[in-house]
Amino acid sequence: MRQTNSKLVLQEIFNNEFTTRAEISRTLGLNKSTVSSIYEDLKSEQLVEEVGEGKASSGGGRKPTKIRINANFGFTLGFDISFHKLHYIANYLNGDVIYQGEKSIDNKSIQEIIQIIKEITDHFGATVKSIHGLLGICLSIHGIVDDQQKIVYSPFIDFEGVDIKELLMAEYHVPIILENESNLTAVYVRDFIMRYQQKNLITISIHKGIGSGIIVDNQLFRGFSGRAGEVGRTLTKNSDGKWLPIEQICSEDAIINRxxxxxxxxxxxxxxxxxxxxxxxxxxxxxxxxxxxxISTLIYNSSMYFDTDAIYIGSPLMESAPQIFDKISARVKQLKDNSIQLVQLQDSDKATLLGACSVATHHALELVGYPLSFGKLV
Known part of the structure; x- marks a missing residue:
């Protein structure tokens, strides 16, 4: 019970810009002495910090101490291993961005890519000033990651059987998490944009391939073996009447190559x-x-499968030509009168990385399964 209450108190502190022990006690229905005891433990670990006084109650008395999560407790790293580039981001514990960048990985082996990841990690370990340093790493994979954290399908990068998670855990001794790129985009929308105000949503990412992330009742839906959301492998007919995965016809790379x-x-x-x-x-x-x-047909069918509240589209092509998104929105409405809410994501590469930030933070705080809402982006 003490452990559960500690997690709930930490979650409540994280999800508020500022709060007080009295507010936490009221919100969670916990005894004030229990909250104060847990708070003192968190304070001694330097997970939380005091930031001045709040307003006194209408009956007077001492002003309560305002508290918040200590962003400087440590930092997380997110890496998106795409076909051409390694995108990366460093975030403080509260999600504030320290730095975002990218490096070319064209024609590089997985061993070379891992070496670049280590160099970036070591750089931030040496330069970011924080109490505990690196807290966790999340790797975005353009492929399928099963429930055992194994990469079972990777169409663009040959991992050559290398267990990248075990290698990095042995090196840095922090949580290392692998997750599908589209799933991380869905986590980003849930935690950074909607902040759990939409219980069901779908994201569709259109890059070199096409994938989707699915949130059902505020939880990431991964399917039996991590294959849920592989909409890019949905079959459709090309102009010659041949059945092909839709991403071979309508991904961004497919259009450019054609x-x-x-x-x-x-x-x-x-x-x-x-x-x-x-x-x-x-x-x-x-x-x-x-x-x-x-893509309009794919979006419409996806909405019918999951009866979702909204679909968020991440596509660099649509970011460059917003009129394409407008035409897709109009086309979806033409297919059948419906109330599908389509939202175009901006800076979709950053969306994936911020989803990775959330996943790494959940693991670092041992709050996996607990809703954490992140504040404004820096």
Whole structure:
């Protein structure tokens, strides 16, 4: 009981910018002496800090001491191992961003990628001033991670059987968590944007592949073996009538590669596609229109499967050309009169990293399964 109460008190402190022992006692229905005892333990561990006096009650008396989570207790790291780049972020315990960056990992082996991760980790370990230093690391995987924290499917990066989690745990002796990239985007929306105000939601991430993260009753739904949300592998017919996974036709990379071939432009990238689309290039327009049609159907079907409150779309292509998102929204409404709420995420790479921050923080505080809401982003 003491351990459970301690977790609830810590959660309550974390989820409020400021609070007091009296407020915690009222909210949780715990005896004031119990809260004070737990608070003293947290204070001695330097997990919490005092930040001045609150208002006295209407009956007068001493002013209560305002308390909050001690952001300087330590920091977490998040890494997103994508096809071309390693994106990374360092956050203080309360989620405030210390630094966000990226490094190229084109044509690098998993051993080389791990070495880069270690160099970044060591750099922050040496430069971030905090009480306890590194508290945890979360790695975003563009593939399937099972319930044993094993990578069972990775279409873009060859992990060569290397147990990256065990390697990093042996090196840094902190929690190391692997999670699917789209799942982390869903965690970000739940913890940083909605802060548990929407119990059911779906995120769809469209990058090199297509994936979704599913939140049901405020919990991440991973399925029997971590395969839930693999919407990119949904079958659809191409122009020749052949059944293919939808991400082979309508991911961002699929569109770019198709246009590279059609236009004979080997150096074509997202910026070039958007430029030609805005200029009215007919071949680009055809490719984008097919993308709009297929993704709209995928979004609609996803909403029907899970009866979700909202669907959040993370797509660098749509960020560069917001009119594509607008056309998808209109197309979804045309499929059937419905109340699906579509929201376009901005800076979707950062969304994944902040989801990783939340996961690492939950593990560092031993509050896995406890709702933690993060404040404004820095």
């Amino acid at each position: 246009l590279k071939s059609d236009l004979k432009m080997n150096n074509l990238d997202r910026v070039g596609v958007v430029t030609m689309y805005n200029e009215g290039n007919s071949q680009v327009a055809d490719a984008v229109n097919e993308f709009i049609q297929e």
